Amino acid sequence: MNETEPTSVKEILIEMKTLSEICVDLAFASLLYTDKLVAEQVLVIEEKIDELYKKLLDHLSLSIKSQSLAEQLRIYYIIGEASNIISDSAADMASLVLMGYEVEDEIKKIQQHMDQLVDLITLEGSSTLCGESELSADLHDMIGIDIVGIIRPEDGLLTTYDEVMKSGDLLIFRGPLPNVNQFIRLAKGEISTVEQARIEIIEQNDVEPDTKLKYHQDLLVTMKETAELVVDLAYLYALEDLKQLNNLILITEDKIDNLQFQLIEEVLRLYKQDLIGKKTLMAYLWMADSFEEIADAAIKIAFGVSPRHKPYELLEEVIDYSSEALDYIHVTKDSPYIGKSVKEAEYLDDFMQILAVRKKGQYFFFPKDDAKIHAGDGLLIKEYSSPEDE
Numbered sequence: 001m002n003e004t005e006p007t008s009v010k011e012i013l014i015e016m017k018t019l020s021e022i023c024v025d026l027a028f029a030s031l032l033y034t035d036k037l038v039a040e041q042v043l044v045i046e047e048k049i050d051e052l053y054k055k056l057l058d059h060l061s062l063s064i065k066s067q068s069l070a071e072q073l074r075i076y077y078i079i080g081e082a083s084n085i086i087s088d089s090a091a092d093m094a095s096l097v098l099m100g101y102e103v104e105d106e107i108k109k110i111q112q113h114m115d116q117l118v119d120l121i122t123l124e125g126s127s128t129l130c131g132e133s134e135l136s137a138d139l140h141d142m143i144g145i146d147i148v149g150i151i152r153p154e155d156g157l158l159t160t161y162d163e164v165m166k167s168g169d170l171l172i173f174r175g176p177l178p179n180v181n182q183f184i185r186l187a188k189g190e191i192s193t194v195e196q197a198r199i200e201i202i203e204q205n206d207v208e209p210d211t212k213l214k215y216h217q218d219l220l221v222t223m224k225e226t227a228e229l230v231v232d233l234a235y236l237y238a239l240e241d242l243k244q245l246n247n248l249i250l251i252t253e254d255k256i257d258n259l260q261f262q263l264i265e266e267v268l269r270l271y272k273q274d275l276i277g278k279k280t281l282m283a284y285l286w287m288a289d290s291f292e293e294i295a296d297a298a299i300k301i302a303f304g305v306s307p308r309h310k311p312y313e314l315l316e317e318v319i320d321y322s323s324e325a326l327d328y329i330h331v332t333k334d335s336p337y338i339g340k341s342v343k344e345a346e347y348l349d350d351f352m353q354i355l356a357v358r359k360k361g362q363y364f365f366f367p368k369d370d371a372k373i374h375a376g377d378g379l380l381i382k383e384y385s386s387p388e389d390e
Contacts, residue, residue, distance in 0.1 A: 009063070009076060012056045013318045016083040019045050019052075020090070022159060024294070025148045025174055027090035028224070029118040030097045031283060032108050038120070038172065041149065041157040042094035049087040056080040075238065075315060078304035082297035086231075089290035089297075096286055103283045104276065110217045115225055115366050116353070118148065118174045119184070125167035126189030133162045140383075141350035142198045145175040145183045176353075178204055202347055216270060219263040220287060226256050227291040227298075229365060232355060232382060234302035235319055236326050248363065249302050256295040260288045329379040337379070343369035345379070356380040 006012045023045045030039035060077060064070045111117050123129060129137060134147040150158040151170040165171065171187060173180070182197040191197050213221065230252045237245040267284040270276045276284075319326060331337050337345045342354050356365040358378030364371070373379070 006052070006055075009056065009059050010314055010317055012052050012059065013076060013079055013083075013314075016049055016052050016056070016080055017318060019049050019159075020083040020086040022148055023049070023087045023090040024228075025118045026172060027093040027290075028287075029120060029148075029172055030094050031101075031103065031287070032111055032118075033120055034097055034102045035120065036097055037151060037170075039094040039097035041151065043091055043098075044157065046087045046091040049084055053080050053084045075301075075304050078300050079315075079318070082300045085297040085300075086294050089293040092286060093290050096283055101279045101283060104280045106214075106217065106276070107220075107280060107283060109211050110213065110221050112177060112211075113213055113217075113221050115176065116174050116228075117177055117180050118172065119180050121171050121173070121184050121187045123165055123167055123169045123171055123187050124189045127167075127187050128189070128192055128194075129165050129186055130167050131164060133164050135161050136164075137194055139183075139194065142194045143175070143182060143201055144179045144346070144351035144353070145173055148172040148174055198347070202343075216263060216266040216284065219259055219266065220284060223256060223259040223263060223288060223291045225366070226252060226259065227294045229355065230256065230295050231298040231301070232326055232380075234298035236328065236380070237302045238304070239315055239319060239326075245302075249299070253295050253299055256292055260292045263288045327381050327383070329381060331373060331375055331377040331379065333375050335375065337373045338375050340373050341369060342367045342371045342373065345373055350383070353382045354379055355382055 006015045023042055026038055026045070027042045029035065030042060056076070057080070060073055063073060111119070134140065139145045139147065147161075147163075147165075148159075149172045150163055150165060151172065152158060152166065152168075173183060175183065178201050182191065182201050185191045186194065186197050191200075230249060233245055233249050233252065237249060264285060267276065267281055271278070271281040329335075329337075336348060340348065342357070346352055346354055354367060356363045356379075357367045357371060357373065358364075358380070359374075359376075363380070
């Protein structure tokens with residue numbers, strides 16, 4: 001956690017947005033790995049967000065001096081409420097672990113099929129990462145890996161970006177599958193430098209998961225990634241005047257509702273046929289409900305903005321200074337991305353994640369690594385950053 005308590009509306013919103021994003025990652029990891037220690041930290045963060053939300057309401061209430069000002073401040077109430085809903089949904093997932101639910105291996109296998117994995121690894125004393133922080137090792141920009149949190153027995157959960165890693169630390173991290181594989185080798189001391197890991201990631205071909213997904217597993221993966229996507233789109237729409245995102249957000253939210261219905265129907269069928277156990281059934285149902293609530297929170301953000309009050313300078317700072325920064329890049333004729341594949345573009349300078357490529361007015365989400373970028377395209381990108389990076 002941050003050592004200093006946020007005191008302004010901007011600081012509170014940055015802390016709430018960052019912690020709610022961390023909360024979802026931790027909750028999902030705790031469920032996949034049946035890790036009670038991680039699950040307990042989710043509840044700690046959820047309580048912290050509750051406290052921040054109360055503080056935010058106090059600050060905003062004191063700031064309202066007129067009807068016009070109330071309209072301008074409405075989005076900050078909404079972002080606070082949405083962050084609170086997201087953290088509550090994450091806590092619901094983590095509570096399954098604390099209730100003693102051990103899910104079957106089939107749920108754990110879905111992790112490999114996600115665009116961004118969350119994984120756990122204990123740092124070995126022989127690793128070059130010992131004595132380094134996420135920032136000093138340049139993990140995100142070099143290999144696209146972000147340390148979500150460090151669990152150290154004597155200190156609990158540590159989430160600051162400049163926390164020095166020590167032998168025996170439990171690292172909770174996220175990134176694409178090939179990047180995760182190389183980071184695990186770094187943490188085990190099998191690779192001597194971050195630069196070497198970067199080279200191996202760039203040079204290797206696409207890494208395919210070990211197993212193919214069944215129908216219900218695919219539904220869950222799609223639902224999680226779509227829920228996270230609609231949150232990204234919501235913040236971008238609240239910030240930028242991208243009218244084409246309006247219908248896209250509504251369509252995406254409807255898609256999540258349909259996915260939830262299909263997933264519930266399928267896992268109930270499997271349970272009745274004794275193909276999955278009761279605890280696995282409950283895990284699917286709870287996760288589906290949590291992801292649907294996260295999507296609903298995104299809708300609040302997207303359509304809580306008054307168009308005549310765009311853009312919000314404070315909102316832009318909140319997004320830029322939180323752990324996940326979003327941007328839209330128009331590929332001009334002199335752009336360095338022209339002719340590059342998605343994978344090459346992501347590693348061209350500092351690592352970024354390309355969420356979508358827009359071609360002739362149509363968005364193609366989660367594009368393949370070998371998809372080519374051309375002049376006139378639009379890139380919807382996400383960068384995992386910190387205030388210390390600015």
